[in-house]
Amino acid sequence: CMNKLNSxxxxxxxxxxxxxxxxAAMTLPSVINKSQKFxxxxxxxxxxSILAQALLKSExxxxxxxxxxxxxxxDVSSSAxxxxxxxxxxxxxxxxxxxxxxxxxxxxxxxAYANHCIPEYIGFEKVFMQNDPDMSEEEAKDKIKGFLGWxxxxxxxxxxxxxxxxxxxxxxxxxxxxxxxxxxxxNGKKGxxxxxxxxxxxxxxxxxxxxxxxxxxxxxxxxxxxVSTPEMIRQMHNK
Numbered sequence: 588c589m590n591k592l593n594s595x596x597x598x599x600x601x602x603x604x605x606x607x608x609x610x611a612a613m614t615l616p617s618v619i620n621k622s623q624k625f626x627x628x629x630x631x632x633x634x635x636s637i638l639a640q641a642l643l644k645s646e647x648x649x650x651x652x653x654x655x656x657x658x659x660x661x662d663v664s665s666s667a668x669x670x671x672x673x674x675x676x677x678x679x680x681x682x683x684x685x686x687x688x689x690x691x692x693x694x695x696x697x698x699a700y701a702n703h704c705i706p707e708y709i710g711f712e713k714v715f716m717q718n719d720p721d722m723s724e725e726e727a728k729d730k731i732k733g734f735l736g737w738x739x740x741x742x743x744x745x746x747x748x749x750x751x752x753x754x755x756x757x758x759x760x761x762x763x764x765x766x767x768x769x770x771x772x773x774n775g776k777k778g779x780x781x782x783x784x785x786x787x788x789x790x791x792x793x794x795x796x797x798x799x800x801x802x803x804x805x806x807x808x809x810x811x812x813x814v815s816t817p818e819m820i821r822q823m824h825n826k
Contacts, residue, residue: 619686627785630773632823634755638801645684653677655767656793675767684765690752699748704781710739714808716783766791783813
């Protein structure tokens with residue numbers, strides 16, 4: 588007699604596909620999130636490397652380290668702290684040298700958002716309010732009195748911004764030339780355009796030998812779920 592052929596019924600196929608769909612729906616967001624974090628980490632590493640190399644070459648071109656830095660606590664690595672104070676007298680000199688060593692394709696002296704240099708970032712006062720829904724606008728403004736250059740108004744309308752050839756955006760702190768205090772959007776106008784995701788603050792510091800180093804400054808807030816600049820640098824070095 589002939590062997591009876593085994594096969595799946597339509598109901599069994601539909602049930603199997605349904606289970607696969609449920610599992611995919613549960614795991615896909617996690618996979619996408621991990622993938623996005625990995626991509627942003629690589630973009631951060633690239634942007635940091637570009638800036639660090641440009642700084643080294645600028646010092647070499649000038650033949651000395653210009654007075655444009657915060658004072659470091661010690662001989663620092665790129666993720667150490669700083670003790671405050673410093674010099675900004677020659678930041679214009681260092682800025683000119685740095686911009687020559689970066690492939691800048693667009694510059695906005697002011698009104699960076701209106702002139703399409705940057706997307707619509709929020710300032711630190713709004714970050715504080717997002718992270719603490721009970722915080723009033725006045726309380727948030729009070730918290731950023733020491734760094735008003737990163738208020739929403741200054742970021743969008745007053746701070747200088749530079750777009751590099753590969754899309755990286757550099758934003759200088761209001762009224763002080765780059766690279767004394769600045770922020771970098773590592774993937775440019777692509778999303779999410781959020782502090783601690785693709786937008787990170789940096790400062791330039793000098794150690795006891797007055798060697799200039801670009802430092803990840805962790806004293807600023809990050810948007811919920813984001814990562815501070817020093818932590819991103821630690822992850823970059825730890826791979």
